[in-house]
Amino acid sequence: MKEQVIPILRVADAAASVRWYARLGFVQEWEHRFEPDLPAFVDVARGDVHLFLSEHAGDATWDTLVYLRVADVDAVAREFGLPVEEAPWAREVHVTDPDGNRVRVGTPREE
Template sequence: MNEEIIPILRVEDAAAAVAWYRRLGFDQEWEHRFAPELPAFVGIARGPVRLFLSEHTGDARPDTLVYLRVRDVDAVAAEFGEPVEDAPWAREVELRDPDGNRLRVGTPKN
């Protein structure tokens, strides 16, 4: 087992959030509910990168910022129709998911 950190993001509608994150290349790995009418807790992954999406109000707060390094930030920016910014350390685009969580996506400069 590899040790890792997995950010938890608060979402109102896990299914809608999973659909949005698919545009970033994430796939749903699993979903857990203690009962069918209770909030969902979902695991998504893009290769070795994982996020947890939680409908549980106490798990995380909205407006969280997560940094995602990718090989091609231009492709991500094009998918969302957002401009890429040049920073001294990377080319980046900042996105907001449907729940207001922020994702800064970047390709490092060599």
């Protein structure tokens, strides 16, 4: 088994969040509900990078910040119509999901 850390983000509408995270290249892998009308818990993945999106009140807090390192930050910037910011460590864009969770997306600078 490959060990990994998977951030859990609090969301109000998992289906809407899955569509939003698709703009960052994530695809839904699975969804769990204890009963059909209970809150959803969803896994989205971009390659080996996973995020859990949870409608459950106790799983996470709003306004979380996640850093996503990608090979091509320019593609993300185009998708969201944002300028790329130049930082000493990476080229970055900052986006906010529909629930206020922040995602900083960066391509590291070559050394």
